[in-house]
Amino acid sequence: MITLHHCPQSRSMRTLWLLLELDVPFQVVEHPFDKSLRRPEFLSLSPAGRVPALEIDGERMFETGAITEYLCERFSPDRLGRSASSPDRMAWLVWVHFAETISQHAAALTQQHVVLYEDHMRSPIVMKLEAARLAKCYDAIEARLSTPVEQRDYLLTSGFSAADISVGQAVYMARHFARLDNHPATARWFDRISERPAFQSSLPTAESRLYDQDYYPAWEA
Ligand SMILES: N[C@@H](CCC(=O)N[C@@H](CS)C(=O)NCC(=O)O)C(=O)O
Known part of the structure; x- marks a missing residue:
């Protein structure tokens, strides 16, 4: 089973969207975007306390770009990924x-x-x-x-x-x-x-939004 550790409206939404497009079985553990990401249990998944973190086949992965490359190579080398022989x-x-x-x-x-x-x-x-x-x-x-x-x-x-x-x-x-x-x-x-x-499907629920505005203009001093 793949487990995605996710904070809504953060980079882990990218991995959530990718997993949904890949159509592979996975579960999501949602975390608040706060100091709980610095707890030892979470640091054992992601050593700088960042999301996304992924558990897969007993291994732990962090860094969105690495996760994207790995999941595509493994599950979709030519549809969502592009293999080494592809011109793209x-x-x-x-x-x-x-x-x-x-x-x-x-x-x-x-x-x-x-x-x-x-x-x-x-x-x-x-x-x-x-x-x-x-x-x-x-x-x-x-x-x-x-x-x-x-x-x-x-x-x-x-x-x-x-x-x-x-x-x-x-x-x-x-x-x-x-x-x-x-x-x-x-x-x-x-x-x-x-x-x-x-x-x-990767969008947050109303209760789990990090951004409470759609747009934040630069603040004038
Ligand atoms: N380069 C890393 C950056 C990860 C990252 O900084 N994620 C943010 C969310 S968008 C985070 O977890 N922030 C929590 C914090 O800084 O405490 C990646 O792409 O995975």
Whole structure:
């Protein structure tokens, strides 16, 4: 049995979405997004106290990108993954891991807007800088989806894959802090992938939401 340790609206949602798309049996252990992630029992699953953490075949895994690669190699090497012989293998790896570039900015902004809830703890400069860095990430996705030579419905020429899940979930988090209004191809792609039943099933319940707003504008000092 596969066990996913999950906090709603965090990076572990990416693994949840992937597991649902893979259609393999698994169970979810939901954790609050708080100091309980630093308890010894959880640190034995994920040594820095982070989600996702995965238990599989008596082994323990952490790091979303590694989990994505492993699950795809094992359960879907050519549908959600791209095997070494695929012409899209290189792009698959690039975009699966580009998700982390986006997520680090979304995580910094989550800290600023949600965790550091008192104004004297926050920095308007960090908020604006990190939101601008997200927009730069959107530029990269926009260019990928809308090069003049080739328009893509998905990040890979060969179609939907775990690259869309990875980047799509990162954009789902990032949209709380930077809108897609100036990135029309990215917005259309996001609408397309977020209609998928597996994405919908990976969304939080009303009670388990980390973000209580859909959008957090930068705070002005
Ligand atoms: N690079 C790691 C980052 C994991 C990570 O930082 N996850 C966040 C949730 S999005 C977390 O667990 N934060 C809890 C904390 O920092 O205490 C990965 O991709 O798995």
